[in-house]
Every structure is written in structure tokens, then in C-alpha cells.
Amino acid sequence: MSTVIIRKAxxxxxxxxxxxxxxxxxxxxxxxxxxxxxxxxxxxxxxxxPDKAIVTHPMIIKAAAEYVLEKGAVPQIxxxxxxxxxxxxxxxSGITDALAGLNVIYKxxxxxxxxxxxxxxxxxxxxxxxxxxxxxxxxxxxxxxxxMMLTLGVKNLFGCIVGxxxxxxxxxxxxxxxxxxxxxxxxxxxIKPSVTIIDGILAMEGEGPGRSGTPRELGVILxxxxxxxxxxxVCRMIGVEPDMLLTNRFARKAGLSDGEIIIDGDxxxxxxxxxxxxxxxxxxxxxxxxxxxxxLVQRPVCNDSECRLCGECWKYCPAxxxxxxxxxxxxxxxxxxxxxxxxEVCPHGALGARETFTGRIARRVMGMR
Ligand code: SF4
Ligand code: SF4
Numbered sequence: 001m002s003t004v005i006i007r008k009a010x011x012x013x014x015x016x017x018x019x020x021x022x023x024x025x026x027x028x029x030x031x032x033x034x035x036x037x038x039x040x041x042x043x044x045x046x047x048x049x050p051d052k053a054i055v056t057h058p059m060i061i062k063a064a065a066e067y068v069l070e071k072g073a074v075p076q077i078x079x080x081x082x083x084x085x086x087x088x089x090x091x092x093s094g095i096t097d098a099l100a101g102l103n104v105i106y107k108x109x110x111x112x113x114x115x116x117x118x119x120x121x122x123x124x125x126x127x128x129x130x131x132x133x134x135x136x137x138x139x140x141x142x143x144x145x146x147x148m149m150l151t152l153g154v155k156n157l158f159g160c161i162v163g164x165x166x167x168x169x170x171x172x173x174x175x176x177x178x179x180x181x182x183x184x185x186x187x188x189x190x191i192k193p194s195v196t197i198i199d200g201i202l203a204m205e206g207e208g209p210g211r212s213g214t215p216r217e218l219g220v221i222l223x224x225x226x227x228x229x230x231x232x233x234v235c236r237m238i239g240v241e242p243d244m245l246l247t248n249r250f251a252r253k254a255g256l257s258d259g260e261i262i263i264d265g266d267x268x269x270x271x272x273x274x275x276x277x278x279x280x281x282x283x284x285x286x287x288x289x290x291x292x293x294x295x296l297v298q299r300p301v302c303n304d305s306e307c308r309l310c311g312e313c314w315k316y317c318p319a320x321x322x323x324x325x326x327x328x329x330x331x332x333x334x335x336x337x338x339x340x341x342x343x344e345v346c347p348h349g350a351l352g353a354r355e356t357f358t359g360r361i362a363r364r365v366m367g368m369r
Contacts, residue, residue: 023223211349
């Protein structure tokens with residue numbers, strides 16, 4: 001049985017700092033000591049100011065860094081952002097300024113260690129610093145995710161897979177969301193974060209986790225030694241059946257969680273939390289799966305008036321399904337595996353996911369919703 005601490009909070013630093021200290025004291029306090037290698041792993045998806053709710057808030061990172069310093073260790077802030085420069089993201093997201101004057105190390109995850117995570121993936125490359133450190137403080141953001149529904153504690157650690165290995169894994173798991181969830185859980189098991197804190201003070205709903213999502217103030221912060229328990233607790237808080245989040249389902253099947261959780265604090269009931277439209281990527285009789293996916297399943301779409309033809313989406317797309325065409329981008333929906341990474345990395349919020357008209361009709365006829 002795991003404990004999840006939940007507290008009402010705001011980003012007012014004087015009030016927030018003792019809350020983060022309390023969570024860290026109760027979870028990894030005895031592990032953080034002089035000469036220990038401590039990694040702080042925030043969500044650094046993209047360069048974005050804190051009001052966009054895309055990255056872990058700078059004040060939470062600052063509080064974690066000060067905690068580590070007070071314990072006599074030197075914190076290393078690390079991540080491997082999907083696109084863009086690590087240092088630019090730190091700067092434009094206000095993290096460099098917030099941590100100015102603190103003795104912290106900023107180091108992008110670049111070198112990988114090859115870890116055997118067992119079947120069906122066997123060897124995966126994970127940032128060496130993340131698997132070899134003494135303490136990993138996982139600072140996730142509570143956000144929706146167009147492919148996986150939510151990105152919370154377990155999913156945040158996908159950032160420990162270095163650089164373009166991330167889209168490679170999207171491509172290898174293809175349209176199979178359950179397989180991708182299994183990969184996320186195996187990655188989490190290999191990293192074993194000492195503590196997971198989820199920043200739900202300003203969360204994101206709608207078509208997250210990038211600029212197409214909508215910030216929503218929830219005013220809570222959660223922390224636990226057990227990232228799966230923290231994720232399950234978030235689901236309960238926002239009214240989602242925990243097994244609907246596939247990482248929770250896989251973790252339960254793998255015996256990592258029995259769902260029995262002690263809540264330290266008051267768990268609020270958040271109403272009307274807006275989830276992304278998630279449609280099955282394969283449905284109906286098996287022989288029609290390919291046809292259905294091509295023509296009926298929710299697909300990435302571009303708002304041409306917002307697109308600046310910057311190229312981030314086509315550089316990142318794991319299936320090479322996007323190309324520039326005159327003054328707009330073009331999707332090859334036959335190649336597209338519906339991972340929605342393009343929407344995640346678009347720095348201008350030009351991409352979203354939209355269900356096709358025929359897809360909606362077909363699923364209603366089949367009684368799927
Ligand atoms: S859709 Fe977004 S990422 Fe792609 S080219 Fe346009 S602005 Fe850039
Ligand atoms: S077009 Fe977008 S959704 Fe399709 S495979 Fe490429 S990144 Fe994924």
C-alpha cells in the first residue's frame with residue numbers, strides 16, 4: 001500500500017516552499033545527503049511561460065533544488081526535450097531566472113545506458129544519469145495528452161529517453177497505445193524515481209500536452225514514492241476511472257499496484273475536467289483495421305493560419321508522414337500512426353487532432369460511444 005500526499009497550493013513561493021519540503025522530507029528525506037547524486041527531472045516539453053501550463057512550474061523546481069542544497073547535495077536539473085534547445089527552454093520558461101544564484105548543475109540528458117527491461121522490448125536506451133543517480137526527483141505536470149489521455153508521473157519519465165530515440169519508440173509501438181503504455185511502465189521501472197511530485201496547481205485540460213491544451217487552475221500538488229499511486233490518485237481526483245489511463249492498467253496487470261492508496265490530505269473532487277477526444281485507433285472487424293485507421297480514426301490537422309512552416313513537426317514525426325507543400329504542410333494519413341507527437345512539438349499551437357465525420361458516424365453505428 002502506498003501513500004500519496006496531497007496539499008492545496010499556489011505558486012506563491014513563501015507558501016509553496018514548505019509544502020514541497022514536507023513532501024520531499026516524507027518521501028526521500030533520508031536519501032538526499034552530501035555526495036549523493038541527485039537528479040531533478042521536470043517536464044520541459046517546450047519553451048513556454050508558466051501561464052501556459054506546459055512545463056513544471058519554476059517555483060516547484062526551485063523549491064526542490066533548495067531542498068537538495070539544504071541537505072548538502074548538489075542538484076542536477078536534467079531532461080531531454082522533444083524539440084528545441086534545453087537551455088533555451090530553461091531560460092524562456094523562467095527556470096534559469098527562478099534558480100539564479102543557486103548552486104545547481106544544468107545538464108541535458110544526452111548519453112544513454114542500455115537497459116534490459118524484459119519482454120517484449122528487451123533493451124532500451126535510457127539516460128545514463130537517470131538510471132545511475134542516487135536519487136531521482138520526478139517533477140511532473142498534470143496535463144492532458146492527446147495520445148495517452150493524461151501525462152502524469154509515469155509518462156514524465158519518457159523524457160529520460162534521449163533525443164530522437166523517443167520518436168523511434170513511438171514508431172516501434174505504432175498505433176498500439178497499450179504497447180506504448182507498457183513501454184512507459186517498463187521505462188519507469190528501470191528508472192525507479194525516489195519521489196514523484198505532480199504539479200496540479202495550474203494544470204492543463206483539453207488537447208494537451210502542448211500549446212493546443214488549455215490551462216486550468218486546480219490548486220493542488222501531489223507527491224508520493226510511488227508514481228503509479230500518484231497517477232491513480234490524480235485520475236480519481238478528476239473523475240477518471242484509473243484503468244482508463246493505460247499506464248495504470250498495465251502497472252496493475254504487472255503487479256505494481258493494487259490500487260490501495262492511503263491519502264494524506266484532502267482529495268478534492270474536480271468536476272468537468274476536459275479530457276482530449278480519444279478514439280480507438282483500431283476497431284471493428286480485424287480485416288478492416290487498416291482501412292478504418294486511414295479513413296475513420298481521429299487524425300492530426302493543421303490550422304494553416306497559425307502554421308509558420310517552422311519544420312519542427314516534420315523533423316520530429318516518427319512516421320515521416322508530414323511534408324511541406326507550398327504554403328502549408330501536408331499529412332500522409334496512410335503513413336501516420338496517430339501518435340500526435342506533431343501537435344505536442346508544434347511551437348505555435350497550429351496542430352490538433354480531429355475526428356473525421358465518417359469516423360464519428362461509423363463508431364455510433366457500431367455502438368462504440
Ligand atoms: S504545424 Fe507547427 S510545427 Fe509544423 S510547420 Fe507549422 S508551425 Fe511548425
Ligand atoms: S503526422 Fe503527427 S500523428 Fe501522424 S505519425 Fe506524424 S507525428 Fe504522429
